[in-house]
Each structure stands twice: as C-alpha cells, then as structure tokens.
Amino acid sequence: MKTYIISILVADEPGVLLKLCGLFVRRGFNINTIAVGSTEKKGLSRIMITLNSDGKKITQLKKQLIKVIDVVGVSDLTENTIVEELCLIKLGINGEKERDEIINNVNLFKAKIIDINKTNIIIQITDRPNKIKNFIDVLSDYEIVKITRTGTVAIKDIGTNNN
C-alpha cells in the first residue's frame, strides 16, 4: 500500500462530482482527501484525490475514470510533484506559559497565527501533508478545539513535463 495522488480534469457540468464519487464507492476505493477547484482553462475543474492503494488497482482506477463522459484527463501526481495542503487549527489556551509554547511551535513549523485572544488561538499551516501531521502531533499536547483541512493539492515540479 502506498499513498497516491491522482489529478482528474473534468468538464464543469452539474453532477460530475457525484459521478466520480459514485465510481469510487462502486469500485471499492477509499478516498483519503479530495480537493476541487477551478483551473487555468475556462469550463474545466480539477479534482485532486489522495488514496492508499496498490499500482494495479490505481491503473484500473485511472482507466475507469477516463471512461466517465465528463472527464477530460487523468494524471498520476504521486511522483516528482510539489504537494501542499492547508490546515486550520483552533486551540484552547490555558495560561501564558502554554501560549508561549504554542507560539514557539508555530514559528518552528513556519505556520501562521490567524487570530488570537485570551482563551483561543487559530493557526494556519500550509505544508506537505506529513509535515502537517507532525505539527498536529506536537499540538496534541494542548487543547485542540477544531481542525479543518483542504485536502492535498499537487502540481508537477518545474523539471518534469507538464500535465
């Protein structure tokens, strides 16, 4: 098992997300993250998913995806890519010492404080998913109120051919 990142370029038609999600369920794929957004091309959206699977099943998934009428292209962004995710974390603050420790960690991880008051802090981190995981691990010593993440997005690095 390995974590794959698959990018699906789709026509911006009603129901297209439903069609893809239906396919994942039917073919037994468990999606870890999903991120949807507009692209450089008008009328096309990009859906980025990550999932744990093996090479043979991923090949099958890609072929199933390309069959969906509204799918324009499918590419595997698992290798040679820039991978980022954005995560917002709300913590409770219990005393000044704790606050200083948290701020220290925010700096260590190059995260950002979005808002803060006496009792709560909201932090934003944009990084590779495993770095975000480490950050959350470190923060788990404190009172985590809420975590929300965008799902992974990726793009081929400059050295590699486009798509």
Place this chain on the structure above:
Amino acid sequence: MKGSQMILNTLKDNGVNTTFGYPGGSVIPLFDAVYNDNEFRNILVRHEQAAAHAADGYARASGNVGVAIATSGPGATNLVTGLGTAYYDSSPVLAFGGQVSVNFLGKDAFQESDMMGITLPITKHNFQIRNPDDINATIRKAIKIATSRRPGPVYVELPKECQVGDITKPNPKTAEVLNCGPMPRAKKEDIKKLADGLLNTQAPLILVGGGVLLANASGQINKLIELLNIPVATTLMAKGVIPDNHPLNLGMIGMHGRKSANYAIMNADLIVVLGCRFSDRITGDTDAFARDAKIIQIDIDSSEINKNIDIDMSIIGDVKSILDDLLAVLKMKIKSPKQTDWSKKMKKIKQLCCCDIDIGKTPIDPRKVIKEINAAIKDTDIVTTGVGQHQMYAAHFLERKYPRTFITSGGFGTMGSGFPFAIGAKIAKPDVEVIDIDGDGSFIMNSQELATCKEENIKATPVILNNNYLGMVRQWLEIFYGRRYSQVGLGNTTDFVKMADAYGLEGILVEKPSEIKDALKEAMGNDETTIVNIMIEKESNILPMLPPGGTLKEAFGGCMEQAGYECFEK
C-alpha cells in the same frame, strides 16, 4: 415551437420515429406533441420496465438506439431494471424520464425522485435538460454517447419547463461530446505481434465476446477463422456472431458452457480474446482460468484489460478495424489454411460434444423443444429468451447463423426481459418472425405486454418451456441443497391458454413431443401473438455446470456425462 416538439424533431432527425412509453403528469406535454405528429409512433406499453426492455430489444436487433419514455417518480423508477439490463450488456438505450418543474426540485414534490442519482451507476451517462434551448444539443449528445465506442444506456431527465417552454434559439450546428470520437487505429507493430502470435503457436484459440457483435465485426471474425482454420469459443453474448453449426465453433464457454469450449480454453496455448470482459460466469475460478495459455486481449474499453484476468498483451481499439488490419497482414503470410492437429482435434471434439437432442419421450425434454424451434424458424428470424434453464437450453441447442438474431439478458440476468425484448425486436425488424423462448416464471414478470401486442398489433411469439418451477434455482437446490425446494415451486396455477384468451389472443397447450411442431407452425402462422405453452419435464437439469467458485475443469454432467474430459484425449 415548444420544447416537446423539439424533442420529437430531434429524435426524428436522428432516425428515431418509434418510442416505447407510458404517460404520467410530468410527460403529458411530451405525449401531447406525439398526438399531433403523424410521423411519430409511441407504443403504449403496460409497464415502464417493459418500455425499457423493448427499447433495449429494438437496439439489440437493429444496432441503433432504442428509446423509452416514462413519467417522473414511480414511472422513472420502473425503468431502472431495464436500464441495468442494458448497461450490463452494453446496449444503446436512450431513456427519457419526466421530472417535476425546476422550482419544485429538491422539495420532495409529488412524484419527484432523484433519478440523476438513481440511474448513475447503471447508465453510461445522464443529463437533465432545464432549458428548452438545450434540448437539441443534449439529445444529440445523448444518442452519440449511447451508440459510440462501448455502447450503453443514457438517461435524460425532462423537467416540465423544458417540455412546455418555447425554443428561442436556432439549434447549434455541432454537439461535441467528450470520449466519444472514433478510436485511434491500433499500432502496426501490435498487429504484427498479434499475427506472429497466431501463426507461431501449436494450439491457438479465439474467444469471441459480445463486443464483436456490438462492433458489427462478425464478417471479419468469420474470415479470420477460415483463413487460420482456428477453433473459436464464444460467450453467451456472442451467440450468432459465428454460425453455431460451423465446424470450428466450439460453442459457449463458462459456468454452463459446452465441454468442448471449456476444454479448448484449458488446453490452448494462446487465446486471443475479443470484446469479452471475463465475467465470473465465464471464467469460473479466475486463478485457474486458462493457466497454461498466453492471453492477448482486444477491447475498445481499456478498463477491461487486467480487470478480472491478468493477460499478456492487449490492443485497445475498435475490434472491427483491428481485425481488418490483422486480416490484411495475415493474407500476405498465409497461402492456404493450415490443417493442424489441434484444429482437427477440436473439430472432432465438437462432434463428440453433440448429444442426441431428438428425444421423443413424454414429459417433453426441453432440448426437443429447441430442436423443433430450429426446424421451424428461418436463419434471419430473431429469438429472445427469459432467464433460467430455458435460456441455457437455448444457448446450447438453438442454431443461430447471424449476429443480432439471438437476444438475451447476459450480464444482469433479468427475468421478464424476454417478451418485451421480442416486442422491441419485432418493431426493429418487422419482416422477420420473433420468438421468445421463455420460462413460466420469467414470462409472468412481463406478461401484461400481451395487451400491448393486441392493441398495437405486434406479433411476437412466446414459447414457454413450462416446468412449473423456477427451474434454474430448483436445479441449484437439487444439486447443492439436498433437494430442499424452498420457494421455487410455481405450481400449475397459471393457465397460459386462458391468459392469452383474456387478452383476446390465442394460446396453445402442448403436452406431447409430437404436438410441438404443429403448435409452432400454427402460432407462427397466426397474424396475432400466440402463446405456445409447452409442458416440459419438471425436473430436468441443464448440464454441464460448474460448482460455485469451481474451475472450468470441475464442470460436471452434460453430453459426455460419464466420461468427463478424459474422453477428449483419446
């Protein structure tokens, strides 16, 4: 012009002037347009499921799109089984469903159902048309999607506005749609590799699936068989692509396959597979399937490669053009067909595997019925079936010569599809006789269509192999559940002759083998639909069969019952 008229016009422009449909609140405007249109015929079925199956039967008989119409809510959900049936056998069906007005959508209005969600996993694609100006392009796209590449059903939802609203813009010139263009031609080196493979093996076999029928490549495949003198096995869906009586056609493989065909799969060293998706009903245990053979798979759908069976080489593309290319290469290399030991042996095995089906005993042997049907029909006539033992008897013993003359629900195995299939096929091919070989269980699932036949003057002849049982399930209970016949006895309650009479039609009861011939003759000679109800032996079994999860080697019973596969070795 109103949207509803635009729907009809677009269909007519695309060669559709007959639909199978049933009205209701949300399609009243559409049928109102039909009322005025002399060039358009809707066949009023008696159940929307039958509308979908009839459209499917029309599509399978003609190769063109078949169209069904239903109202929203329960009308549309009644289409679902028919859409599933078409989807699993890749049949180009276009189904229209009404829908509540757009401003009621999502508010649980009367007869609203989320058909876009419900049809999603059993259609190739679906559309909802909100604006009348989108009708023309959307229907053109829907037909293109249904019929191109690997065909399949498309569902089009028609909220009321799009039917009653006015068209305000001219129709677009083009209606482009993704993933529907012609397939790229196969690479030359792949064709060469395939040709070399076929020429340089001792025991090559061709396995033909329904995709070859869908690609209209029957002519090509028959030429290939002649040129190479190569034995061929088929799936259920490919029956008719190669004449059943061709000396090299070993018949159907799989769970209820012929021993000759399964033997060939187990003993070939190269299998070239065309348009076949390796369903579990044909492979048996996949780990043991054709373990000794190299497999080359040719398909239009790349997702079928390595899905169920690991293969050695694949070519993606249109089977017809691939075969054309292959034939061109082979013709230069082969002067005259080679008589190999392997092809001689397979011809002999085919003969060995041919049991005497002209059995005169009473109660009637189901094989005898099929034999009499063979004698009664022409090669161009069309036979449909229900699902069960009778379907498998037909698969084994019915003699077909041409593609699209045998229509059956394979992938979905839908009981009740046979009779509406026959109605659709008759509309597509009015000049041939259409016979529905059906079971007493299956036929009842859509027997209300007798009324459609009577009213619309459609002649399709149901020949019921009546064993008073859900025979196929009974067979499983006999063999694997120690004859504990739970919920399979239908009794002799249904009098099919009286049933026909109730619809103003004739029915003929047959109890002796000697009566079959005349009954078929009479029914086929009648102008109206006539039921032939044939009482057959109640507990006959269709053999050979594989135990569930078994390998092709473990098939038991059948014509070489005692002998097993060893007899072929001599």
